[in-house]
Amino acid sequence: MFSKKERREAGQGYLFLLPALLVLGVFVIAPILYAVFLSFHKVELIGGASYEFRGLDNFMKVTFDDRAIIALKNTAIYVAIVVPTQTFLALVLASSLNAGLKGQKFFRIVYFLPTLTSSAVLTLIFMWMYNQNGLINYVLKFLNLPTYNWIGDPDVALIAIMIMNIWATAPFFMVIYLAALQDIPDSHYEAAELDGAGPIQKFLHITVPNLRPVTSFVVIMGLIGTFQLFDQSYIFSGGSGGPNNSTLTVVLLIYQYAFKTLGTMGYATAIAFMLAIIILVATLLQRKFSKEESLY
């Protein structure tokens, strides 16, 4: 089929690829395949690994596992609130920084600061502020507003994490928006002004459509990030997902099944796969509805 020379060249090519292929194979592909294998078995890794084939059992178990359903519900609520809010907030912050106000460089730095904090440190700081006698309750009391037991009350614990996460991630997406905003040609705005468009009309009919591909990116990254919420709820609840399962997310549940209870590694990988599929579907749906390619 191939000449000798072609084969040799291909061989050389693969030889140069070999290190990369090996690294990818050992650290990316093999773990995924192993996880697929695990998800069909009951696995006990401690004390001499034992595997017992269970077919689709692990996947079926989710239907009667109440905590899995709670975790899924919490994660869905979290995604549904956080993604739109942080996208909108990022857009508003970026536009305000792009409007040519005085001292915008200073504000650009200030707005971006939260992103620089590691999420573990951030969570600890917020936990101090959310404390019963902490800063947030102090301010609320000062303003004669109701105070909450943010960390201990199941009704508000997830909201507390939402606020924290929006505050921390919106600035990151703001920077992406800012870069995109500066790419929109001024001529569009000038033409609109000649046609008598006001600032709001310009925003809705020029800025927003022009940002569609970026918005699509921001939403997809946001979806992936929020579906994988783990560290904040882990630190917030000390790994338990409490109070009363209110901060239990899918990834936290996976962690609990993988490391806390013995013999449920297979079940944990099965949930992990289902989460991957959910994220994939959500991303595909987002792409289908945003029509990012049809801009120009």
Add this chain to the structure above:
Amino acid sequence: MRCKKWLSAIGISSLLLTTILTGCGNEEKSNSGKTEIVLSGWGGNPTEQKLLNEVLADFEKEHPHIDVKLNTISDQYMDVLKTRLIGGTAADVFYLDAFEAPALIETGAVEPLNKYVKEDFDLEDFEKPMLDAFKDGEELYGLPKDYSTLALFYNKKMFKEAGITEPPKTWEEMEDVAKKLTDHEKQVYGLGMLPQIERMYYMAESLGGEVITDGRATFADDKVVDAIQPVVDMQVKDKTAASPSEVGAGQSAGEMFGRGNAAMVMEGNWNIPFLEDTFPDLDYGTAELPTVNGEKRTMSFTVGYAMNAESEHKKESWELIQYLTGKEGMKKWTSKGFALPTRKSVAAELGYDQDELRGPLVSGAEYATVWQDGPTLPIVMNNFNNQFLSAYLGDRPLKEALKDAEKQANREIKVTE
């Protein structure tokens, strides 16, 4: 020319490969013919850590052929330990909380100890409940290094101001006293309590009910619900009790007590050094827990030394365990009062039963319920605590919450099978 190309290609590839592989490599060196064994535990406070180092130094002096390396896992101890057991890098000897012991023993990762224990080691000397916590049938899988029971810590100043002369003897007395001590304006509650099953397990089974039967959760049983209803009532009806997080003390009842937000707490031995360090001016006393239905009851928490079944130095590991839980090692380890000795002879020698603060803790040992109830306890605990909280916050009746929790726990147990 062509040959050169091939050579360079191979050269570069192998160079990259070696960099990767050396990154993963893990070389161990043994020094000067000594056998090195590793001991894993969690970190205590600095003084406690120093004490352990001293005990280990004494051991090394007596056993010159053994070199003990202490490896402290500071956070998420069990997770790290399990991961290391899977990876085959776990220590030879490690701490094992009785609560997690049955599940780990089931996997076969813990070495059975019966064949090592000799007559002169004197197993009879150990407090029986603490020893039984590490048994599966007749086989012993760990030796309790120390334990703590719960006792009632009370603030003497607050008691005096409220005109109460002595600590309450019964649960009913405590309810009355708590009413007198509560002052909502100053954020002072009569009783500070963590709403967790590990603190009320002894009450839960006081009316003859069972929290776990044959590995299944059965705590929605009326006997259990009625037994712990008083805990909820104090919080919801009387408003004389609170959990630490309600007053901003996180998860520490000891802190709540030390800061004066609670006049009484039910805590263990760990609270004594904590209060000494953090609140040195606090004037407090301890007493045995108030009786429930006229019976003396309390909880006991114990930790043991266990041996890794895959250890390559079992003989030396046993020597270490034997020393640490032997009369001499235990005496030294418990001499500063951070922990209570599980050997009766050592407790008598150190005189903790006469100690003003530790006396009530020691008297509790003989009637305490050990915090261990088979491999499903962690799941049961998690579900119980989750739902109990909603009852504790007054969101719904206790019976209803526990029914839900029981259903959920049993489903989860089924998932793990």
